Amino acid sequence: xxxxxxxxxxxxxxxxxxxxxxxxxxxxxxxxxxxxxxxxxxxxxxxxxxxxxxxxxxxxxxxxxxxxxxxx
Amino acid sequence: xxxxxxxxxxxxxxxxxxxxxxxxxxxxxxxxxxxxxxxxxxxxxxxxxxxxxxxxxxxxxxxxxxxxxxxxxxxxxxxxxxxxxxxxxxxxxxxxxxxxxxxxxxxxxxxxxxxxxxxxxxxxxxxxxxxxxxxxxxxxxxxxxxxxxxxxxxxxxxxxxxxxxxxxxxxxxxxxxxxxxxxxxxxxxxxxxxxxxxxxxxxxxxxxxxxxxxxxxxxxxxxxxxxxxxxxxxxxxxxxxxxxxxxxxxxxxxxxxxxxx
Numbered sequence: 001x002x003x004x005x006x007x008x009x010x011x012x013x014x015x016x017x018x019x020x021x022x023x024x025x026x027x028x029x030x031x032x033x034x035x036x037x038x039x040x041x042x043x044x045x046x047x048x049x050x051x052x053x054x055x056x057x058x059x060x061x062x063x064x065x066x067x068x069x070x071x072x
Numbered sequence: 073x074x075x076x077x078x079x080x081x082x083x084x085x086x087x088x089x090x091x092x093x094x095x096x097x098x099x100x101x102x103x104x105x106x107x108x109x110x111x112x113x114x115x116x117x118x119x120x121x122x123x124x125x126x127x128x129x130x131x132x133x134x135x136x137x138x139x140x141x142x143x144x145x146x147x148x149x150x151x152x153x154x155x156x157x158x159x160x161x162x163x164x165x166x167x168x169x170x171x172x173x174x175x176x177x178x179x180x181x182x183x184x185x186x187x188x189x190x191x192x193x194x195x196x197x198x199x200x201x202x203x204x205x206x207x208x209x210x211x212x213x214x215x216x217x218x219x220x221x222x223x224x225x226x227x228x229x230x231x232x233x234x235x236x237x238x239x240x241x242x243x244x245x246x247x248x249x250x251x252x253x254x255x256x257x258x259x260x261x262x263x264x265x266x267x268x269x270x271x272x273x274x275x276x277x278x279x280x281x282x283x284x285x286x287x288x289x290x291x292x293x294x295x296x297x298x299x300x301x302x303x304x305x306x307x308x309x310x311x312x313x314x315x316x317x318x319x320x321x322x323x324x325x326x327x328x329x330x331x332x333x
Contacts, residue, residue, distance in 0.1 A: 010215045011222075015153040021160060022153055029149060033287045046289055050280060051304060058156055059312045062163045066316035067323050 021061045028053035078295040081302075082233045085274040086240030089223045092267050093216040094248035096178075100212035102252060103182035108205035115201070116209030124217040131221070135229050141286055144230050148283030151226050155275025159309055162269035167316040172265055179257075220245070226275075230282050273309065277301035 016022040032050045035041045041049065105113035135143070164170045186208065220241050228237030281298050284291055291297035 006211070006215070011218065015150055015157060017157045018160060021156060025152060025156055026149070029152065029283055033145075033283075036287045036289065043289070046287075047284060047291065050284060050289075051301070054152065054156065054276070054280065055305065055308045058160060058163075059308065059315070062160060062167070062312050062316050063319055065160075065164055065169055066167050066319045 024057040083240035086237040090241035091244035097216035098252045107186040112202040112205035113209045116206040120213035144286030152279030159272030
């Protein structure tokens with residue numbers, strides 16, 4: 001049981017280290033995915049939004065961690 | 073040309089990512105074998121390999137049944153989360169916000185844990201097969217091995233690149249095992265942070281590419297777009313490190329002035 005829990009935690013940890021970054025990334029891709037699905041955006045604009053959103057999420061997270069006392 | 077770009081970047085990504093995981097597993101197996109004997113450590117490792125082969129056989133078949141668009145969406149999302157996680161960690165380590173990964177220190181901690189009980193007293197070591205050694209090696213190889221499998225599947229499943237991805241991972245594992253057998257010590261000189269930085273960029277680029285394809289975006293230059301995404305991510309990460317270093321330095325200066333005052 002303990003091993004199964006540790007394995008599951010290890011697997012989750014493979015994708016999620018900082019919960020805020022993971023949630024922001026998921027929010028970005030869900031928003032872009034929904035907008036593309038609805039036809040509100042398409043082509044290059046969707047690509048730019050996807051790329052800018054994910055890179056922006058990463059950079060904001062890293063700079064916040066750099067300025068915080070306890071980055072986690 | 074496009075096939076070559078895809079295959080070579082898949083092999084490189086699988087090789088680099090798997091080598092990081094293999095180094096981590098090797099550290100634990102080496103510690104177990106030095107403290108409690110090679111036989112039990114190897115038995116635990118072999119048992120873990122059998123379980124991993126069974127997992128590959130089961131999930132490899134199951135993947136063939138999943139529709140390609142769904143596979144692209146799921147794999148793209150997982151690769152993006154995985155890649156960004158490693159990229160964030162590598163960036164924060166470069167900035168000095170978190171400590172560098174130290175295999176030598178992990179090795180020492182593992183040896184101490186295997187030699188001492190909860191009270192810190194020295195454990196009596198069994199003479200025959202050692203269940204603790206078998207379990208410790210098994211757990212380490214299974215955990216890191218599952219991560220390697222996920223990396224290979226994520227990189228190779230979507231466009232039928234499972235063979236190049238598997239070759240990259242296999243080469244990494246063989247190289248790390250050979251280095252461990254020759255050196256008999258943890259591979260603390262592997263530039264893990266640089267590897268994580270590169271792998272983070274590669275995985276994130278693949279993740280964005282697959283997710284985009286999954287929602288119906290047609291990337292310019294087809295698979296060649298992955299290279300463009302890698303370049304953009306590398307430039308943005310480099311810029312992010314510079315900005316974060318400046319913020320960190322200002323933060324440290326302010327803290328120092330506060331202490332002096």
